[in-house]
Amino acid sequence: MxxxxxxxxxNGFTRWLDSRLPVMRLVNDSFVDYPTPRNLNYWWTFGGILxxxxxxxxxxxxxxxxxxxxxxxxxxxxxxxxxxxxxxxWLIRYVHANGASMFFIAVYxxxxxxxxxxxxxxxxxxxxxxxxxxxxxxxxxAFFGYVLPWGQMSFWGATVITNLFGAIPLVxxxxxxxxxxxxxxxxxxxxxxxxxxxxxxxxxxxxxILHVWALHVSGQGNxxxxxxxxxxxxxxxxxxxxTMKDAFGLAVFMILFAYFVFFNPNxxxxxxxxxxxxxxxxxxxxxxxxxxxxxxxxLRAVTFDIGPIDSKLGGVIAMxxxxxxxxxxxxxxxxxVRSARFRPxxxxxFWIFVLVCLGLGYCxxxxxxxxxxxxxDGGMTVTHLSQILTAYYFLHFLVVFPVLGLIxxxxxLPESIAASxxxxxxxxxxxx
Amino acid sequence: MEAPFPGTVNxxxxxxxxxxxxxxxxxxxxxxxxxxxxxATGSMAAVxxxxxxxxxxxxMNPDASVLALASAEFDLSNIPVGQEVTVKWRGKxxxxxxxxEEEIAAADAVxxxxxxxxxxxxxxxxxxxxxxxxxxWLVLIGVCTHLGCxxxxxxxxxxxxxxxxxxxxxxxxxxxxxGPAPLNLEVPPYExxxxxxxxxx
Numbered sequence: 001m002x003x004x005x006x007x008x009x010x011n012g013f014t015r016w017l018d019s020r021l022p023v024m025r026l027v028n029d030s031f032v033d034y035p036t037p038r039n040l041n042y043w044w045t046f047g048g049i050l051x052x053x054x055x056x057x058x059x060x061x062x063x064x065x066x067x068x069x070x071x072x073x074x075x076x077x078x079x080x081x082x083x084x085x086x087x088x089x090w091l092i093r094y095v096h097a098n099g100a101s102m103f104f105i106a107v108y109x110x111x112x113x114x115x116x117x118x119x120x121x122x123x124x125x126x127x128x129x130x131x132x133x134x135x136x137x138x139x140x141x142a143f144f145g146y147v148l149p150w151g152q153m154s155f156w157g158a159t160v161i162t163n164l165f166g167a168i169p170l171v172x173x174x175x176x177x178x179x180x181x182x183x184x185x186x187x188x189x190x191x192x193x194x195x196x197x198x199x200x201x202x203x204x205x206x207x208x209i210l211h212v213w214a215l216h217v218s219g220q221g222n223x224x225x226x227x228x229x230x231x232x233x234x235x236x237x238x239x240x241x242x243t244m245k246d247a248f249g250l251a252v253f254m255i256l257f258a259y260f261v262f263f264n265p266n267x268x269x270x271x272x273x274x275x276x277x278x279x280x281x282x283x284x285x286x287x288x289x290x291x292x293x294x295x296x297x298x299l300r301a302v303t304f305d306i307g308p309i310d311s312k313l314g315g316v317i318a319m320x321x322x323x324x325x326x327x328x329x330x331x332x333x334x335x336x337v338r339s340a341r342f343r344p345x346x347x348x349x350f351w352i353f354v355l356v357c358l359g360l361g362y363c364x365x366x367x368x369x370x371x372x373x374x375x376x377d378g379g380m381t382v383t384h385l386s387q388i389l390t391a392y393y394f395l396h397f398l399v400v401f402p403v404l405g406l407i408x409x410x411x412x413l414p415e416s417i418a419a420s421x422x423x424x425x426x427x428x429x430x431x432x
Numbered sequence: 433m434e435a436p437f438p439g440t441v442n443x444x445x446x447x448x449x450x451x452x453x454x455x456x457x458x459x460x461x462x463x464x465x466x467x468x469x470x471x472a473t474g475s476m477a478a479v480x481x482x483x484x485x486x487x488x489x490x491x492m493n494p495d496a497s498v499l500a501l502a503s504a505e506f507d508l509s510n511i512p513v514g515q516e517v518t519v520k521w522r523g524k525x526x527x528x529x530x531x532x533e534e535e536i537a538a539a540d541a542v543x544x545x546x547x548x549x550x551x552x553x554x555x556x557x558x559x560x561x562x563x564x565x566x567x568x569w570l571v572l573i574g575v576c577t578h579l580g581c582x583x584x585x586x587x588x589x590x591x592x593x594x595x596x597x598x599x600x601x602x603x604x605x606x607x608x609x610x611g612p613a614p615l616n617l618e619v620p621p622y623e624x625x626x627x628x629x630x631x632x633x
Contacts, residue, residue: 156581160597163580178489182498184523184575192492280518280525280574282581284596300598303612310614312578369599 006033030216035235036242037222039421043117044220044242045249046110052250053103054208058201060096068148070194072187075150076276094265100142101268102257104291107135116350118338119221125330127214130207132326137204139292139323144197146289150190151273156286158185158193164299167313184279224420225339226413234417285367293364294357298322298393300368301386318390325397332397334405342411346404353396359389498522503633505625508569516585518574521632525574525582526620527593528630531604536567538590539605549616553605556616560624571630572606573620578613593617 007028009015014024067086069078082089111131114120120128147158162185166176181188219228228234236242260267268290272283288296302315309317325332340347363386373380414420504521506528511517516529531539539553553567560566574582581597588594589610590603600611607616622632 156597159580163578166580177494178492180494181492182494182523186498186523188492188495188498279523280520280582282596286581286597311612312614 005029030212030238031243032237032239034216034238035219035228035231036238037220037228037417038234038236038241039222039224039417040220040242040245041223042245042249043109043113044222045246046106046113047215048246049106049250049253050103050110051208052253053099053106054201054204056099057096057103058205060092060099061198061201063092064096065194065198068194070148070191072150072190072277075148075190079149091261094261098257098260098265098268100145101260101289101291102253103138104142105256106253107138108291111135112354115353116340117221117223118225118333118335118340120330121333121338122330123218124214124221127211127218128330129327130211130214132323134204134207134211135326136323137200137207141197141200141204142289142291144193144200147190147193148197149273150277152275152277152283153270153273153286155185155277155279156282157288158189160286161288162189164316164319167310167316169313186279221338222417223339223341224414224417225337225342226417226420229416230418287365290361290365293362294360295319295322295364297360297362297364297386298390300364301383301390303383303387322390322393325394329397329401332401334402335408335410336405337410337413342413343404343408344411345408349396349400349404352392356389356392356396360386360393363389503631505629505631507629509628513568521620526632527570527572527574527585527606527617529570529572529585531568531570535591535604539603539607542603542605542607548608549614551605551607551616556605556607556619558619558622558624561626566624569630570604570606571620571622571632573618575618576600576613577608577615577617578611583617 005025005028007018007022007025009018009024017023018025064082067078067082067089069075079093082093084090086092114128114131143157143161147154162176162179165179166172168175177183179189180186181192270287270289275283287293296319299315299319302311302318304314305311306314335343335346337343340350363382366382368381368383368386370382371379372382372385414423502522504519506519506526508528508530511528511530513530514532514535516527518525518527520526536553539556542553544550544552554565557565557567557570560569576583576595576597578595578598578600581595583593583595583600583602585593588601590601592604592606592609593602594600595602595611595613598612600613601609602613602617603609605616606619608614620632622630625631
């Protein structure tokens, strides 16, 4: 959908530059005159919001690295030094720490948007896969970053996660020692996590460029889930229409961001991380940050051996499988209709899936043996609930997606994007 | 855009493909000296790349200063019967437990075959300076074999250890009895230097 370039250099310099490095032309064609479906709603502003989040994390991160010391002796103290002594250090650190949470809020909305409107379907499979890759890199980056303050949760989170790799048969032990650079999480581990935490955002930026490139090859999806037929009727120019809408969405998002930074900066963190790391004492309740809780619940849900796979390895496989399955989603969904607007059954399963993910998040944060529904002496525990929800999570991808496309009778699609806007989707459905 | 580039690029690609086909045609007949040279050069480059990458990978393994701390001596004389101390070895907690007669008896009274990771108590202690098993001393790596948390001593239904993270229960020999941990708490390599000194590592 890149269309013809509409760029005309306005003066001598831009003409000179355009014939040597057409960077102005690229910007113009990608972000100014770029044709954007005219029916995009606010769920489509999260791409811009995510770009903003990445930029904020990189800028605040580079500044924090000027004051932070990645050794086990000084890491915790240097973070406190940033909070107390460095000019505006408290602000920069709170923006960075809450920025990670904001980044994940935005990415989850962006992903669920994709799931609801079928954004991953042909011809946008590669676009989706690149997105999942960015999400994976984000989780790795967030994990490395969480270790750096060297509090109790940092240390024990790092210990639990790196021990997951020890579950891999044959090479697990040596892999774990290699990751640690020692025989436990220690100085070498902290140092390399700092190095990787600095590197990964730039990898993310690289994949984001590919993601946007792929987006501009296939064109943006849209709430109606149909392709642009007549660019004159179905699209509007990216600037000012999408730019302004993105800017407004971003401003609203920044209100939420500012609320956390200025009024509740530690709400999303764990108090235990304000205790300096102690390798000899494990906190009573280890939990990851909120955005990783659903996967932590899946990890803990496997409490039984499956054939030759023991429960520990089984949990690790389930946890990574829960992410890996997203990569093949474009081929699991058999429905030709993209948007859930016209898929009466999928629409319901989508919301069930949202609730299941939230439920898993709850389970990940709760104590495994807590009883939810008492029956006699025991009852249904958090572990039982995680097991049910984990099973549903996988069934949603492996059964619901393939079967729904075969049995569901989609509602009639609008004739065109323009028609869906001008007549309204409901009326369109009634008339056609 | 009048698309000056796509056309040009396609034409270039076309020529390139032509040439590739010519090379491929010679392949179809019989491998030539040139083919051999291609393969040999490519292989050498791959081997060279692997050699160049190895230092970058191996630098992450434990370095000399970490390995230098691989063994350490500890004094046992200050640990009364029925108590345990935690020391640090290789960055990990080591539990040194001066066991009571009851604890030793409890560890002995178990049907070994019924354990998730069958090991008798004798296999979990080491000979003292006299050559006899020093059963009063239990030395363990205080790291849960599930996901690496530090278990709490004198807790859980066997009065051995209890892991607060995921609920594994260990007995007075540090053997897994219940919970997600797959293996017994590990016994580090150690030996008695005298009645009251041990060398771990």
